[in-house]
Amino acid sequence: MSVGRGDPLARLAVLMVRYRARVFAGWLVAAVIGLIGLPYLLGSVSSPTIEVSGSESQRAGALISAGLPSFGNDQMIAVLHSPMHSSTDPTFDAAINAAIAALGPMDGVDGIVLLPRVGDARPVQVLTETLEPLRPLFHDEHTAYLLVGMSGDDRLRQNRVPMQQAVIDEATRAASAGAVRAYLLGGTSFGQAVQEAEISDLMRIELVAVPAAILVLLVGLRAPVAALVPVLIAAASVLSTLGLFALIRDIFPVDGMLLIGVNAIGLGIGIDYALFVMNRYREELAKGADPLAAIRAASATTGRTVVYSALILLFACLSLFLVRWHIFAVAAVGTMTVIAVTAVASVSLLPAVLVALTKWLEWRPPGISRLGRVWLGENGEAAGRLTRWTDHLMRHPWPYTIAVTAGLMLAAVPTPNMTLGFDSEARALADTPVITGFAITDRDAPGIGATVTILLSRPADSAEPNVEPLLAALRADPEVAAVSKLDNGxxxxxxLAVPKHLPTSVNVVDLVRRIRTDIAPTYAPPGLPVTVGGPSALISDILTETSTKLWWVVGWVLALMFAVLVVVLRSVILPLKAILMSLLATGASFGLTVLVFQRGVSDQVSGLANQGLIWPQVPLIVFVVLFGLSTDYELFLVRRIQEEYLATGDNRRSVAVGLQSTARSITLAAVILAVGFGSLLVSEINGLKSFGFAIAVALIIDATLIRLVLVPALMQIMGRWNWWIPSWPGFCRSVSSTEGPSERTEEVPAAVAAR
Known part of the structure; x- marks a missing residue:
């Protein structure tokens, strides 16, 4: 009986080949829907909800919206500036009145208040007792500020920002003959600007990633048709995923970073999965198998590993739901969708394409052959080098194990110094209203958009509490620029505590934590519930949530990885080794990311300080994606070694054969994934750059130092203990039952016993 004949995946592959015309038609329709829906999808992109579910800042927002309705559930600052006119000039007065008249009636605007102006000795006419204490904040006589209360959820507010910005700026310019300009500042306007920057980066990233991936495949495979097959599978997967998102965009809104991540992950794993299956298919053809037998064998072996890898990635992404920040739920759903679609394409579309193009897979034009010889040498020469390296490594495993481990641990040293936060992204958002406004306020009153709000709730119609001790304690804090109070009666x-820095500053985050843990509990009136909110409190809650849940996510992923690998590899030692190897690669990647991206410099374009902060979602998502992808390489390498070991029982020969059989494919696949994620470096957004850099570096480390050196060296050192598994009643039987009948030649415990 030929290999894989009774395997479910093999039967599925044959079925897809038999009805390949229908398969092609179905995937073509899905891809066309994706192409048609892409413009609508890009037009509906908005930032996900930035609140942390159940957080103190979320409760504070609800309290302000209910108790002070004119302030809405989000507050923005309208910055009005003129290089020529003082804010008290009649021209500037006309611009202020025009801005209030134009913005006030718009949907989502609940109230507008003019803040004190430099040079205007008259008290403000509204909320005098609250706003006059803030007068010392302002020093620029050419700038005036409006406090604007906004209502609506995050997505609705962001959708309104472009129109609101256009209306207020047009009104101020018209009233002042172009002398006064207006800029809306706040988390909502910042998020909307980042979304636009991410969308503009998307096309540039794809123009780098796709041609680079095709070039790598051409050089690595030296066969144009074979090089295009993985790209075709990845393109069909990504387009089908985007089409699905377009159809459900009203139910599941996507953001720019998710689209970029889905494209990078879909391109990477789509090419990877197709490449491994195709290489096994070509290997079976080279042995003399006919196309149907070859696709059965490839699907029953490598195809099964692809399914395992996809399942591991899917389960790893489930850990993101542990984080209460909505961005992680969106990232999890989006990533899981593209993984599932890619896995389906790998077991349905790929077999049909491979069999249909069988006679063209090995076609090589002379120019490509010469290029391959220049870059890689002849097949025999390359195989000979790999064989010599394998033999050398098998004879000297300890020196390489010690050297590589020490090098990776050294690279990981900076990891504990990683500082999370939100960078101003001044370079990426240069010349946008939000960055122009930030630059103006940074010179004048940087903390005006970072106000920390301490809310004291009391029974209805009871006496106003004495908050003087709390106000005095806040004034004494070195990071507080001004304080005030407001009571709804x-x-x-x-x-209100106005900090001395922009809301993205780490000093402001520290101030929020100090108010919550020390100042408010000590100096607030006793017996009243205290809730601390505001934009700075939201950032503090995000950082607290991500840092706290990091260890939950790490524990979930490690436990999942261990359990799945025990079942798939039928070993306890190998999963433990795989976890340690992945931790080494991830730690080294994070350490290098800190060295490259975490630095404080002043941006010459805007003048704003870049504090070298790394987005708080980056480490968590990178960890999950990296562990999933590194498990792919572990499975492809170790299952090939296992296949040989089950047949021979010779550990050293099995490691050598497995390494020689998969080294080129793993390296090529890792380079392609690194190209996909490395293409994010062309973005101007530091958060995307650090995300792409971390994954690309880790993949290169994993596919070279880990898979080609550490894993085979350690497997040679451990010998037959690689395959040790407890002999608990029923355990070996339940574990071994996960293998298909066509792959299992003998039980692993018996093979180990025979050694």
Whole structure:
């Protein structure tokens, strides 16, 4: 009986080949839907909800919206600036009045208040007791500020920002003959600007990633048709995923970073999965098998590994739901969708394409052959080098194990110094209203958009509490520029603390934590619930949530990886080794990311300080994706070694054969994935750059130092203990039952015993 004849994946592959015309038609329709829906999808992109579910800042927002309705559930600052006119000039007065008249009636605007102006000795006409204490904040006589209360959820507010920005700026310019300009500042406007920058980067990233991946495949495979097959599978997977997102865009809104991540992951794993299956298919053809027998064998062996890899990635992404920040739920759903679609394409579309193009897979034009010889040498020569390296490594495993481990641990040393936060992205957002406004306020009153709100709730119609001790304690804090208070006369008192820095500053985050843990508990009136909110509190909650849940996610992924690998590899030692290897690669990648991206410099374009902060979602998502992808390479390498070991029982020969059989494919696949994620470096957004860099570097480390050196060296050192598994009643039987009948030649415990 030929290999894989009774395997379910092999039967599925034959079925896809038999009805390949229908398969091609179905995937073509899915891809066309994706192409047609892409413009609509890009037009509906918005940032996901930035609130942390159940957080203190979320509760504070609800309290402000209910107790102080004119302030809405989000507050923005309108910055009005003129290089020529003072804010008290009649021209500037006309611009202010025009801005209020134009912005006030718009949907989502609940209230507008003019803040104190430099040079205007008259008290402000509205909320005098609250706003006059803030007067010392302002020093620029050419700038005026409006406090704007906004309502609506995050997506609705972001969708409104472009129109609101256009209306207020047009009104101020018209009223001042172009002398006064207006800029809306706040988390909502910043998020909307980042979304636009990410969308503009998307096309540039794809123009780098796709041609680079095709070039790598051409050089590595030296066969144009074979090089295009993985790209075809990846393209069909990504387009089908985007088409699905376009159809459900009203239910599941996507953001720019998710689209970029879906494209990078879909391109990478789509090419990887197709490449491994195709190489096994070509290997079977070279042995003399006919196309149907070859596709059965490839699907039953490498195809099964692809399914395992996809399942591991899917389960790893489930860990992101542990984080209460909505961005992680969106990332999890989007990533899991593209993984599932890619896996389906690998077991349905790929077999049909391979069999249909069988006679063209090995076609090589003379120019490509010469290029391959220049870059890689002849097949025999390359195989000979790999054989010599394998023999050398098998004879000297300890020196290489020690040297590589020490090098990776040294690279990981900076990892504990990683500082999370939100960079101003001044270079990426240069010349946008939000960055122009930030630059103006940074010179004048940087903390005006970072106000920390301490809310004291009390029974309705009870006396206003004495908050003087709290105000005095806040004034004494070195990071507080001004304090004030506001009472609604019924049941809520708000104490406002304006920091000395922009909301993205780490000093402001530290101030929020200090207020929550020390100042408010000590100096707030006793017996009243205290809730701390505001934009700076939101950032603090995000950082707290991501850092706290990091270890939950790490524990989930490690436990999952260990359990799945025990079942798939029928070993306890190999999964433990795989986890340690992945931790080494991830730690080294994070350490190098800190060295490259975490530095404080002043951006020459805007003048804003770049504090070298790394987006808080980057380490968590990178960890999950990296562990999933590194498990792919572990499975492809070790299952090939296992296949040989089950047949021979010779550990050293099995490691050598497995390494020689998969080294080129793993290296090529890793380079392609690294190209896909490395293409994010062309983005101007530091968060995307650090995300792409971390994954690309880790993949290169994993596919070279880990898979080609550490894994085979350690397997040679451990010998027959590689395949040790407890002999608990029923354990070996339940574990071994996961293998298909066509792959299992003998039980692993028996093979080990025979050694």
């Amino acid at each position: 019924v049941d809520l008192t708000a104490v």
